[in-house]
Amino acid sequence: MSRYRKPDDEEAVNSVDPEGIKRGEYKKMDTYDFVRRDIERFITHPEEAVICPELLKSKDVKPPPDFVRNVWGSAAGVGSGDFHIYRGIRRREYARLESIENAAEEERLNREFQEKQRILDEIAAAKTAKKRQKRQKKKSKRLDSN
DSSP states (O other): OOSEEOOOHHHHHSSBOTTOOBTTOOEEOOHHHHHHHHHHHHHHOTTSOOOOOOOOOOOOOOOOOSOOSOOOOSGGGOOTTHHHHHHHHHHHHHHHHHHHHHHHHHHHHHHHHHHHHHHHHHHHHHHHHHHHHHHHHHHHHHHHHO
């Protein structure tokens, strides 16, 4: 997506438009301009489907292979291309371990959040019950006095 845009024909008619862009110059676009452009595009073509980007999904790393074909025992018999194979295997294994650790960390944070929410809900329910009891007591006193 380009950060710069060429002025429209309406903007290019004047030698200098209110934003200070001269004819043929490009204007640096910020987030507001991107959103405005997208909304204008959706309004002018309502028949087109609106495509919303999905939330970033976690990449599932393939499990390690059951059988590694190129196994080397010592550096003496290793060829020049085997290092690259080893490096690829090591990189994939580290990526797999990192994804497992990230999933465990996310699970832990989610559990902590749920526990905290449960405690806060219990506190709020206790406060509500106490205030309800106070209101009912006040109401019963008012009814008894009448």
